[in-house]
Amino acid sequence: MSNRQEDLRVPINDRDTLFLKRIRHAERQGPPVLMIHGMMSNGRVFYSHGGKGLAHFLARQGYDVFVADLRGKGKSTPRIDADARHGQTEMICEDLPALHATVRRLSGDQPVHWMSHSWGGVLLNSTLLRYPELIDQVASLVHFAAKRSVQVRNIHKLIEIDLMWNWVLRGVTRRVGYLPARRLKFGADNETNKTHWQIKRWAKASPWIDSDDGFDYGAAARHTRLPPALYLAAQNDPCRGHPHDVKRFRDESGPHVSRVHLLGRRTGYRHDYDHISLLTHPDAAQEHFQLLLHWLRGHHDRVPENY
Template structure:
């Protein structure tokens, strides 16, 4: 029997002043429920797909979803790259990029969107929904893989990845270079602006969930937000960047009562003890927890 054809892929762009925001459109069924995928810090959309058909984005397209994978401003195929335009931060992603992408998909499909996030992407999306309650009307559900806001975990991996690399070494490099060239230093798959790095470090340090640019109080707004159904997925071998207990703290901080939590581990019946990255990229995920995700999305 011949293999099924791979989903189609093309690049779409949203113009916002002098920025071009890139969405990778992956689809076999343009009438399927739309999915927007948001990556984390020092990442781009490739955490969700490859051009050869691997990754969660491609898997969802094979299951009939209409998938849009974001590159946040300056990352991936969005232009200009961070090295050429360093004067933006995570507030721009919260107040501009995410609302523009949700509205673009709403106008294109006429349907509310499922949002799937990895790591810090889940914090940015939650911030956007808390800040702009009308956006929630255009969101069908959200799924967060390894999304935490503050890091309370105490273990050797946290000391290296968070305290040493993220809080100390990365700001030092950013002050010297003007931005964080994470790809060059092999600490991430994409770069980060100096100000965006500063803002994320500030939130990671147990400080209030408040915007460092204009003091908007996300924590207070979250308490009156009508959240979409939300699934938080943690990995048992993720000891620092999305520690299960830190994810649970973030769930409580949002006040989202329509949410639930899953821990991926062998003890819970999964194929392996996943970590922060391979819960999205390991080949076993296609037969392990990806089908459960499809079933959950279809019920929404």
């Protein structure tokens, strides 16, 4: 039996509207899950129209899944161009609280499980550190390849981050007025000039401080307890979500129930998953997606820390 799908719109202001795809079981409606993609991406990393992906997997288990397109991405409007002025501060302070409130309203004010891919995890943890009143409304966190600073040193980091992201793409972004990642075939979606600049600062191991108002997320993490969080890292992810950087992000997010779990052959999996395949590989549903079910049900002890 196919899952039910519904397209929702979440207005943020007079200009911007976010797209929210709802995917749920045809007969059961269980706990809500909100999914947030990373940068140069959109919500399609979590689902296909043919019923594949993590969102459909969880919906078949009875979860009520909501997949967001962040501002200007995917089917959110308007699309990012040189006139777009928002950045990650607006995503943290406006987009995520609005998406969470919408999911809560539609699911009867139940606690929501938050899930992310890549930089989406930084946005989620940052939102909770800035707005700790939301923590009791979040049942758990699951982050796929989430890292904030890129401190690993290898040739991939030198080319992809130091050369391409920090230098080449920064030059293109300043010249064009936004990062045309789709046209350059560097990602699934574009980024604003402000977002690129803000991420560039944080990824260079700068302090976890907001460039707009100076809010210190790192300081907040030292006295804030986040919901139970599962940090999944891929063995074949040399710089965009290297396991060292994933673990560092977990540690700097403060004391909370958490696991860093590595997905690779040396930890018992069939494949050395990479930054994308840990979400999209056909075997994921039979392998590590099963861990998510334990985590979502609160069986944290059944998910080992193996890195």
